[in-house]
Structure formats: structure tokens, C-alpha cells
Amino acid sequence: MTLVWKLLRRHVSVAQLLGFFFANLLGMLIVLLSVQFYFDLKPLILGDDNGAIKGDFVIVSKQVGGISSDNSFDDEEVAEVRSQRFVKSVGMFTASRFKVYGMMGIGGGPSMGTQMFFESVPDKFVDVNSTQWKVTESGDGVPVVPIILPRNYLSLYNFGFAQSQSLPQISEGTVSMMDITLRFRGNGLEEYMRGKVVGFSSRINTILVPDDFLRQCNMRFASGEDTRHSRLILEVSNPADDAIPLFMQEKGYEIDEGKLDAGKMMYFLRLVSGIVMAVGILISALSLYILMLSIFLLVQKNTQKLRNLLLIGYSPVRVSLPYQLLAIGVNVLVLCLALALLFFLREAYMEYVWQLFPTIQDTVMWPSLVLGVALSLIVCLFNAVAIHRKVMNIWNRED
Amino acid sequence: METIELKSALPNVFLDRGDVESEVWNRDVTFRKGHLYLVEAASGTGKSSLCSYIIGYRHDYQGHILFDGKDISDFGVAQWTDMRQHHLSHLFQELRLFPELTAMENVMIKNKLTGFKNQKDIVQWFDRLGIADKMNSKVDHLSFGQQQRVAMIRALAQPFDFILADEPISHLDEGNSRVMADIMMEEAKRQGAGVIVTSIGKHMTLNYDTVLHL
Numbered sequence: 001m002t003l004v005w006k007l008l009r010r011h012v013s014v015a016q017l018l019g020f021f022f023a024n025l026l027g028m029l030i031v032l033l034s035v036q037f038y039f040d041l042k043p044l045i046l047g048d049d050n051g052a053i054k055g056d057f058v059i060v061s062k063q064v065g066g067i068s069s070d071n072s073f074d075d076e077e078v079a080e081v082r083s084q085r086f087v088k089s090v091g092m093f094t095a096s097r098f099k100v101y102g103m104m105g106i107g108g109g110p111s112m113g114t115q116m117f118f119e120s121v122p123d124k125f126v127d128v129n130s131t132q133w134k135v136t137e138s139g140d141g142v143p144v145v146p147i148i149l150p151r152n153y154l155s156l157y158n159f160g161f162a163q164s165q166s167l168p169q170i171s172e173g174t175v176s177m178m179d180i181t182l183r184f185r186g187n188g189l190e191e192y193m194r195g196k197v198v199g200f201s202s203r204i205n206t207i208l209v210p211d212d213f214l215r216q217c218n219m220r221f222a223s224g225e226d227t228r229h230s231r232l233i234l235e236v237s238n239p240a241d242d243a244i245p246l247f248m249q250e251k252g253y254e255i256d257e258g259k260l261d262a263g264k265m266m267y268f269l270r271l272v273s274g275i276v277m278a279v280g281i282l283i284s285a286l287s288l289y290i291l292m293l294s295i296f297l298l299v300q301k302n303t304q305k306l307r308n309l310l311l312i313g314y315s316p317v318r319v320s321l322p323y324q325l326l327a328i329g330v331n332v333l334v335l336c337l338a339l340a341l342l343f344f345l346r347e348a349y350m351e352y353v354w355q356l357f358p359t360i361q362d363t364v365m366w367p368s369l370v371l372g373v374a375l376s377l378i379v380c381l382f383n384a385v386a387i388h389r390k391v392m393n394i395w396n397r398e399d
Numbered sequence: 400m401e402t403i404e405l406k407s408a409l410p411n412v413f414l415d416r417g418d419v420e421s422e423v424w425n426r427d428v429t430f431r432k433g434h435l436y437l438v439e440a441a442s443g444t445g446k447s448s449l450c451s452y453i454i455g456y457r458h459d460y461q462g463h464i465l466f467d468g469k470d471i472s473d474f475g476v477a478q479w480t481d482m483r484q485h486h487l488s489h490l491f492q493e494l495r496l497f498p499e500l501t502a503m504e505n506v507m508i509k510n511k512l513t514g515f516k517n518q519k520d521i522v523q524w525f526d527r528l529g530i531a532d533k534m535n536s537k538v539d540h541l542s543f544g545q546q547q548r549v550a551m552i553r554a555l556a557q558p559f560d561f562i563l564a565d566e567p568i569s570h571l572d573e574g575n576s577r578v579m580a581d582i583m584m585e586e587a588k589r590q591g592a593g594v595i596v597t598s599i600g601k602h603m604t605l606n607y608d609t610v611l612h613l
Contacts, residue, residue: 003508007497308495311456312509313483313557316476395476397457 004309005322011301012326016294021330023287028338028375029345030280036346036368038273044357045265057125058244059204060232060253072228081232086241091122092229093206094214098186098221102195104178118147119206120214121233132198135213145182146198148208149175154200172200186221204233239264288379291330292386295323299390306394320384320391327383335376342368400466400486400560403430403453403593407462410448414461422611423449425462430593432560435584435605438597440613446597447492449613450565453595454489455479484513488559492566492597494550498539502530502549505538510556524552527578544570551579555586561593562586568603580605 060081062071073081073092082090096118103113126133128148136144151172158169180195201208236244248255299306309319346365405428413419422428423438424445430436440446451457452464455471464471466482474482483489496505502525510516525531528548533541538549547570554562564583568576580603587594596603597613 003500003504003511006504007500007508010499305497308497309508311454311483311489311491311495312553313480313512315480392476 004314004319007305007309008302008319008322010305011298013294013298016290016297017330020287020291020294021334023290024284024331024334024379025338025341027280027282027284027287028334028372029341030283031277031375032280032338032342032368032372033345034273034276034280035371036342036365037276037349038269039367040346040350040353040363041269042266043363044353045269057203058234058236058239058255060234060248060255061230063252063254070228072230073232074228078229078232081234084243084247086236086238086243086247088235088237089124091125091233091235093231093233094120094211094218095230096214097218098184101183101185103181103183116207118209118214118217120209120211121204122211125233125235126208128199133210135210138194142192142194144194144196145209145213147180147195148199148201148204149197150205150207151200151202152205153207175200184217184221187223189221191221239267284375284379288382291327291383295327295383295387296390298323299387299394303394306391310391310395316388316391316395320388323387324384327387328380331376331380331383335372339369339372342372400482401432402465402467403561404428404465404468405462406465408452408464409461410445411459411461412448413445421613423613428611430561430595432593433591434593434608435587436593436595437602437605437607437610438595438613439602439610440597440599442599444613446599446613447565450489450492450563450597453563454487455482485558486560488554488557488562490550490554490562490564490567492569494546496538496546496550496553499537501535501537502541502545503534505549506553506556509553513557515558516556521552521556524555524582527582528552529575529578542570544572544575547571548575548579551583555583559590559592561595564594564596564603566598567596568601576603579603 062073064071078090078092081087100116100118101113102116123130123133126148128146133146135146138144154170154172154175161167162169176197178197180197182193182195184191184193244255247253306319310316343365405423405426407425407427409419409424413424419425421444438446438449448457448460452460452471455474458472466486497508500508503521506521510521522531522534525534528551530541530545530548533545533549538546541549547567551564551567554564562583567583568579571579583594583603584605586592596605596607
């Protein structure tokens, strides 16, 4: 290989390679930085909702007027909402139509109990590990029901009730460990189950259980199917869309503006990251173009040598290899340097972010790492194929 | 490879020429392994074309060329690479040496690919051909005659069933022609190979089995 390289390295332009190197480094760094920035800032915007409920959604209800008026959505209204162009999908809230009594205690200690209720939304709106989000059986054969609680229920207890009654405050972790006994009663039946809190949400204001489970319970403990839905959960394509509040106002529906704001912020973060990333990709693509031009020029200048090598028995694969290794080497160097620079830049801005938001959770670097490696692989593959094709042109005398 | 056959082969450029009188073109000719052939040609009769077709460099002809009965127009990249490395050696008329490499490097670039000869044999050839002192000189500092000898050594640094020597001695004196012919024939005999020499006038003095006029 050394003799072949000695031959083929002639006309390698260091200036062109450097041009590619710095342009690609800049492009790659911008792409990686945009992705890293997105992942680092996402938790700031989404707040402390640990993702029990998925991203861009809006909960819609009718205004409650008087005491007994029916404020549920009928099928026609649901269809109308579904047909709006900003709506990606619609989920209906299902409410429990039987009596639920919950009793809580830690480690079998003294418990307290309350009448309660359940609601459910379709599983696709719930962002809890799918193995956690289904009813299982405990060792003694009692069904265990996963529950998502509103975070402000816990705040209500901790800061309102517990303090005034001299009761201990409890953390989310403690609640998750609590034994909750549930008594279901209705339709002449009574059954006991266990509950387990698997997540908290500050974006959805109800006690959620799996959709399938609640429907089955409604069939068993209440008679017949109830098609009324008091609330709808909408997945929207763009939470910043003006059409959403306009439509809601026109229909007299209520939406939670605050939740829409986080959605809007996320949308803008995504938009800005996307634009920056596109610029990075553009620079990378242009730099790739420089590299390809440079290599094509090199192959062109060395056509005679390449042809002679082929004629004395070298295979196109073997003749392409030195140039492919050159391109791959430069790309790997770019990737390593871009990742190192990304690491230091991130350290710098995260220090600033931590000063502003000390509670922000630590985020990870692997998405940008994976993206960087994937981009590099694509570029390397593209280079390798292009070089081989160019050499094949010489083989086929099409140069 | 035992045979190279030409079946009514004719370069495309001769298609509209009605008066092609040749013992090779438009005829059935078979070159056999172990035999020695001289193809004598006048300028413009397609001598370089014939070599280019056999080495798989050009395909602009009518008719068929067969290696052991297999049509070479069906050969792929891997087959041609194998042919050029192990079965078919070609001493190009235009030499196709690499001017930026030394004489020895020009031979080694081939020998490293085939791993066929050891350094000692190669040095011996340089010695016999009277260019031992030029081994480490860059090829573009050598005369054409000296370059022809380097190209011959390179052509012999591989196993082959046939060697195709395209005007091998055009720039050599009688003495060097003799040595070159001896070395080539020794190696061909050792390998039991066929030899096809082309010439447009001056040719190696050898006991040719067949002389063909192109």
C-alpha cells in the first residue's frame, strides 16, 4: 500500500483538505450544538412534569354554567373538533361511574381513607413506560392498578392540609411506595384492589388509570355504556396556532392557556433548533461538496496513474482505498474535534444555565453523540461510494 | 488458461473498410499455451487494438474473443483483475511505468501485488539487462531503452499463462534484445506459458511456432 500511496498522494491539495476540514467542522459543530441545546433546554420549558403526559396536547372542556347543566360533548361536537386542521388526534376522557373508596398507609400502618374517582384518557397520551401502565397482579393475586396523580393534589396536602393538621409532609417518592387499597362498589358488586402511583402530572388535573381497565370496570360496576365525555384531550400539530384559541372562543370551550404556553415555547425551541440545525447541515453539505470536488480533481489529475495501476492488475477497490481512507480519516478527525468542542461549549453554557436555574435536571449528551456519529458515517459512506464510482469510470474508460 | 481464441474479431474502426486482408482479423485464430507467436503488423493495422482487447482494456470490436472457450465480453471486474494478476502478463508498447517511482519501485509495485518473485531474482534480472546501476533511479531519468527493460522485468514479476509483448525491443540494441528475449523465454518456459510478440519491423530473433500477419 505504501508504494501505491506514494504514487497517488501526488496532487493531494492540503489547502483544499483544510478548507473542507474547517467548513465541515463548523457545520458539524452547529448541527450538534443545536441538538444539544434543544435537549438541554427542553426540561426548562416543560417544567417539572416528568413526562407522565406527552408533549403538545390541550385539554378542552365546556364552561360549567349553573349546577345541573349537561356540559359533556356529544358525538357531533367531537367530530367537529376532530375535523379542525390544527388537531392531530382527539382522545376522550372516560370517567368512573361507580363508587371508589381509597385507603392509604405506609407499611401497613394506620391509614386514612376517602371517596374518590378515576378518569382515563387513551394510552397514547400517557407517557409512562408501557409495562408500568397496565394492571398487574400482586403476589397474593390481588390486581394492582397503576395511577397517575395530579401534582397539585400533593401540594394541596403538603402545604394546605398536612401543615394545618400537624401531619407529616410526604414526597413523590414516598407516595409511590404507599400501599393504596381501593374498594370498588356498584351494580351490586364489591371488590378490593391495590393501587400504585406510577407518576405525577402537573398538566392534567385528574386521577388517571389505564383506559382499558376503566372501561371494563364501568361495564362491571355500572350498567351500560355511557357515551358522554366531559372533557377532550387534543394532540395539536402546532400549539402556537392562533386558530386554536379562536375556535375555542367561538364554541365557548375552555382550554388551559398556561399549558398552551409551554407548548408554544417548545414549538419555538424546536423551530429555532431546527433552523440552526438546517444552517449547520447546509454548511456541512457545502463542505462535503468541496471535498468531493477536491477528490474528483485529484482523481482527474491522477487518472493516468490510476489507469496504469488497474492495467497491471490492481482492482478498483484496492486503488480506491487510499483516497477513501484519506476522506474517512479527515471525517473522523472532524467528528472527534467537533465532539470535543461541543463538550467544552456545553460545559460553558450549562454553567450559566445552572446559575439561572439551579433546579434543572442534568441532561445527557448521547443524542448529539449518536447524531454526530451517524452524520459522519453517512458522509464517509457517501465519500467512499463516490470515489469508487469515479475509479470505476476510469476502469470503464468513461473519464 | 490454455487458449486465447479470436472468432471473426474485427475492430469497429475497420467495419466500413472492405479490404481488410489479415491473418488475424475476421478469421478464427487460436493462441495456445506453451507456444510462441509473432504477430507482424504494418502501422495502422490494429496491433495496439489487438493487445487492448486481449488485456480487457478496450471492447470496441465485432466478433468474439474467448479465453478457454469463455467469451471475454462477459468478464466482470473481478475476473479481469484475476486475469491481469495471475494469467495474462502484458508488456505495453507505451510501457505504462510510473515516472515518479524508481526503477525498482516500478517492479515492486507489481511484485507486491502478486508476491511472485523475491528481491534476489529481480536484482539478478536488473543485472543481466545491464541496468543494475539504475535500480534506484527515477524512471523518468532513464532512456526509453532502459525503461523498456524495467517494463519487461515488471511484466515478468507475476504468474502468467500468456505473455503479450507489444514491440518489446523497439529501442534496444542487438545485445540487449538478445538478453531480454532470453529472460522472457526462460520465464515463459518455466511457467509453460504462451508468448505472443508483436512487431512492426524489428523483432526478437526467436524460433516462432507461428508467424501471423495482421
